[in-house]
Amino acid sequence: MPANDRFDFLLAWFFVLVWGSGYLASKTGMQYAAPLTFLSLRYAFGVLCLALWVLASRPRWPSTKREVLHICVAGLLMHAVNLGGSHYAQYLGMSAGITALLLATQPLFTAIFASQMLGEKLLRRQWLGVAIALAGVSLVVWYKVNLQAGSLASFVAVAVSLAAITSGTLYQRAFCRDADLRSAAFIQFLVSLAVLAPLAVGIDGFAVRWSWQLIAAIVFLVVFASILAVNVLHTLMRRGHATKVTSLFFLTPIVAVLLEWGMFGVVPTALTLIGIVITCAGVALVTARGERKS
Numbered sequence: 001m002p003a004n005d006r007f008d009f010l011l012a013w014f015f016v017l018v019w020g021s022g023y024l025a026s027k028t029g030m031q032y033a034a035p036l037t038f039l040s041l042r043y044a045f046g047v048l049c050l051a052l053w054v055l056a057s058r059p060r061w062p063s064t065k066r067e068v069l070h071i072c073v074a075g076l077l078m079h080a081v082n083l084g085g086s087h088y089a090q091y092l093g094m095s096a097g098i099t100a101l102l103l104a105t106q107p108l109f110t111a112i113f114a115s116q117m118l119g120e121k122l123l124r125r126q127w128l129g130v131a132i133a134l135a136g137v138s139l140v141v142w143y144k145v146n147l148q149a150g151s152l153a154s155f156v157a158v159a160v161s162l163a164a165i166t167s168g169t170l171y172q173r174a175f176c177r178d179a180d181l182r183s184a185a186f187i188q189f190l191v192s193l194a195v196l197a198p199l200a201v202g203i204d205g206f207a208v209r210w211s212w213q214l215i216a217a218i219v220f221l222v223v224f225a226s227i228l229a230v231n232v233l234h235t236l237m238r239r240g241h242a243t244k245v246t247s248l249f250f251l252t253p254i255v256a257v258l259l260e261w262g263m264f265g266v267v268p269t270a271l272t273l274i275g276i277v278i279t280c281a282g283v284a285l286v287t288a289r290g291e292r293k294s
Contacts, residue, residue, distance in 0.1 A: 011232050015236070023086075033209070050186040079170030079189070088154075101254075101256075
């Protein structure tokens with residue numbers, strides 16, 4: 001394997017391991033702060049880190065108010081609403097592995113809506129992947145759905161998260177194609193903090209039990225996930241490795257399940273593992289590179 005390919009391979013696995021670990025970092029942090037409070041702390045630290053980065057790198061800033069508005073809308077969907085939903089799902093009792101699995105279907109729904117809204121027609125193989133992935137998800141979650149308020153609320157929260165990340169991805173693809181990633185990330189972190197902080201005060205009471213675990217979770221999520229992993233993702237995409245990264249992304253539920261098992265003693269059932277494999281295989285069929293029907 002050429003040196004460049006080996007380096008790209010390592011970068012791709014770095015992204016997968018960090019992204020999968022992020023669910024456990026969030027679960028750890030929310031033992032010391034409620035979801036909106038934890039997210040507010042995360043974005044406050046993120047704004048500080050990105051402020052130093054943009055001062056040093058001097059990126060291009062949006063040139064019009066419309067461009068700023070588009071960046072803000074995409075950021076609120078992909079950050080505030082998406083992470084707010086996924087964090088609350090875990091806070092209400094959904095395991096990190098199941099949350100990761102459900103959110104790993106995001107490329108599937110993005111492909112479906114893109115086929116309807118952007119004219120990106122799906123192949124028969126991709127529609128088969130949709131059916132397989134949904135069957136895998138059903139296999140994992142059907143026995144967990146009951147009439148308990150906490151259970152239903154956690155599924156509603158992760159559904160909101162999934163809808164937000166899907167719509168945010170499509171929105172950013174349509175309206176923020178030329179935005180500089182550095183300035184856009186700073187703006188999106190800042191607007192997310194502006195929205196989440198008042199909600200954290202009003203809903204959570206902004207109660208925090210400071211600990212090194214909380215600080216470590218915030219640092220990991222900001223530095224490794226929000227900054228390094230996201231930039232690794234965009235770097236690999238721009239170097240023509242979209243399919244490789246997308247395929248490895250489907251391993252994040254496995255990473256989350258194994259780490260949750262080791263860190264919190266949440267033992268996955270055989271049904272959960274089988275469902276994850278089926279779901280990931282289905283999503284891989286949907287997103288695998290191939291000629292699209294015109």
